Amino acid sequence: xxxxxxxxxxxxxxxxxxxxxxxxxxxxxxxxxxxxxxxxxxxxxxxxxxxxxxxxxxxxxxxxxxxxxxxxxxxxxxxxxxxxxxxxxxxxxxxxxxxxxxxxxxxxxxxxxxxxxxxxxxxxxxxxxxxxxxxxxxxxxxxxxxxxxxxxxxxxxxxxxxxxxxxxxxxxxxxxxxxxxxxxxxxxxxxxxxxxxxxxxxxxxxxxxxxxxxxxxxxxxxxxxxxxxxxxxxxxxxxxxxxxxxxxxxxxxxxxxxxxxxxxxxxxxxxxxxxxxxxxxxxxxxxxxxxxxxxxxxxxxxxxxxxxxxxxxxxxxxxxxxxxxxxxxxxxxxxxxxxxxxxxxxxxxxxxxxxxxxxxxxxxxxxxxxxxxxxxxxxxxxxxxxxxxxxxxxxxxxxxxxxxxxxxxxxxxxxxxxxxxxxxxxxxxxxxxxxxxxxxxxxxxxxxxxxxxxxxxxxxxxxx
Amino acid sequence: xxxxxxxxxxxxxxxxxxxxxxxxxxxxxxxxxxxxxxxxxxxxxxxxxxxxxxxxxxxxxxxxx
Numbered sequence: 001x002x003x004x005x006x007x008x009x010x011x012x013x014x015x016x017x018x019x020x021x022x023x024x025x026x027x028x029x030x031x032x033x034x035x036x037x038x039x040x041x042x043x044x045x046x047x048x049x050x051x052x053x054x055x056x057x058x059x060x061x062x063x064x065x066x067x068x069x070x071x072x073x074x075x076x077x078x079x080x081x082x083x084x085x086x087x088x089x090x091x092x093x094x095x096x097x098x099x100x101x102x103x104x105x106x107x108x109x110x111x112x113x114x115x116x117x118x119x120x121x122x123x124x125x126x127x128x129x130x131x132x133x134x135x136x137x138x139x140x141x142x143x144x145x146x147x148x149x150x151x152x153x154x155x156x157x158x159x160x161x162x163x164x165x166x167x168x169x170x171x172x173x174x175x176x177x178x179x180x181x182x183x184x185x186x187x188x189x190x191x192x193x194x195x196x197x198x199x200x201x202x203x204x205x206x207x208x209x210x211x212x213x214x215x216x217x218x219x220x221x222x223x224x225x226x227x228x229x230x231x232x233x234x235x236x237x238x239x240x241x242x243x244x245x246x247x248x249x250x251x252x253x254x255x256x257x258x259x260x261x262x263x264x265x266x267x268x269x270x271x272x273x274x275x276x277x278x279x280x281x282x283x284x285x286x287x288x289x290x291x292x293x294x295x296x297x298x299x300x301x302x303x304x305x306x307x308x309x310x311x312x313x314x315x316x317x318x319x320x321x322x323x324x325x326x327x328x329x330x331x332x333x334x335x336x337x338x339x340x341x342x343x344x345x346x347x348x349x350x351x352x353x354x355x356x357x358x359x360x361x362x363x364x365x366x367x368x369x370x371x372x373x374x375x376x377x378x379x380x381x382x383x384x385x386x387x388x389x390x391x392x393x394x395x396x397x398x399x400x401x402x403x404x405x406x407x408x409x410x411x412x413x414x415x416x417x418x419x420x421x422x423x424x425x426x427x428x429x430x431x432x433x434x435x436x437x438x439x440x441x442x443x444x445x446x447x448x449x450x451x452x453x454x455x456x457x458x459x460x461x462x463x464x
Numbered sequence: 465x466x467x468x469x470x471x472x473x474x475x476x477x478x479x480x481x482x483x484x485x486x487x488x489x490x491x492x493x494x495x496x497x498x499x500x501x502x503x504x505x506x507x508x509x510x511x512x513x514x515x516x517x518x519x520x521x522x523x524x525x526x527x528x529x
Binding site for chain 1: 486488489490491493494495497498501502504508511512515516518519522523526527
């Protein structure tokens with residue numbers, strides 16, 4: 001079905017490095033923000049640490065777009081507003097990137113079009129490079145520092161309520177294909193890694209943080225079966241205790257006891273502390289539900305924002321228990337989209353390729369479901385588990401992955417054509433990768449072998 | 465830490481030591497430091513051992529096989 005009103009949002013993270021490819025430090029990133037923020041922009045200083053951690057950039061269209069550093073000060077993230085078309089999204093992205101690149105050049109930094117830290121933290125203590133955000137003081141993830149050298153390009157795609165379950169199952173199944181096509185972080189600590197996407201090894205190891213209760217897979221890895229309903233999804237992601245605390249007036253507040261999200265939402269008042277150590281109480285609210293509903297970091301992550309005039313916590317919990325959430329959410333959402341998180345940062349000039357692929361697949365969901373049905377869930381899961389090592393040389397079942405990638409690209413092309421906006425042009429890099437049977441990691445390794453670290457750094461650095 | 469947990473933490477260190485050609489130093493630093501910052505449970509250590517072993521096995525099978 002054509003759905004022209006489907007919006008697309010880009011969340012792009014890219015590394016910021018020094019000219020010699022080593023990482024920038026806390027002092028450098030402060031220089032960056034101070035040079036980047038111009039009249040009319042907004043500064044984003046953290047309430048707890050007082051440190052400048054980002055900015056809101058005013059674009060020529062009058063919109064503000066958010067930028068910040070993610071886990072590491074060397075990771076620059078831009079979260080761009082949803083747009084009606086990929087052309088509009090690209091226009092906003094180009095404007096923000098031009099501003100970022102201008103500041104980076106002025107300070108002698110490299111802004112990379114790949115998800116790599118080729119020299120990583122060699123000889124340095126990685127912990128000195130963590131962004132000073134209150135969020136990280138509040139987070140319940142023991143190995144979160146594994147996220148320091150990671151960048152991804154994520155795409156947000158709006159969904160109708162009746163598409164959510166199929167979209168998350170289908171796009172989750174296909175996540176291994178995206179890695180085959182887009183892996184691009186094969187150089188780490190000055191050498192070639194035995195895999196093509198270091199980022200996914202970081203995620204796999206971060207996922208062990210959730211295992212304190214013997215639970216698996218919530219943070220990164222593919223679930224062992226597709227979800228049967230939205231209630232099934234929520235019960236799955238809510239098996240561990242709270243990963244994030246709650247927000248009150250923009251500040252984090254942690255319950256004093258360990259609670260699962262369901263235990264928390266069922267309560268009336270919970271003794272709690274803010275990050276200054278002050279005693280307080282938490283009374284569960286709909287805003288808490290909205291926050292808890294996005295506390296999962298799987299590849300295909302739904303974002304459901306509930307309408308305060310139409311949803312109560314009691315009703316939500318009753319429908320969760322009765323497994324009737326799929327019906328209940330209809331007409332009760334103010335926002336509904338899927339964040340597709342599997343792609344690494346894209347090379348310069350190819351940034352819209354993965355958003356186009358993701359948008360096309362979602363817009364042609366029935367045909368994408370048929371592709372998924374050709375193989376077992378276990379086959380897709382195995383592909384997801386191996387794709388960052390095998391790249392384009394991977395297999396699904398007994399089949400080579402390349403013909404499957406060709407079909408994937410055709411489905412996306414058909415899906416984009418249904419929108420009649422000419423957006424299929426953005427799939428060109430995808431088609432080239434399939435034709436050449438090379439993803440960006442393969443090219444990166446070739447350049448590194450031929451030209452060494454200097455040549456690689458120049459190859460992956462934005463020039464315009 | 466209880467004895468079984470200490471022994472599993474030691475096992476993680478040995479896996480990291482024996483596979484320095486596969487597992488980057490950054491991962492080693494963060495994983496071992498995390499045990500100092502937060503006392504890991506047995507379940508958690510089992511998970512770290514499983515993920516590390518899986519990664520190493522996959523590299524041996526798919527990247528070097």
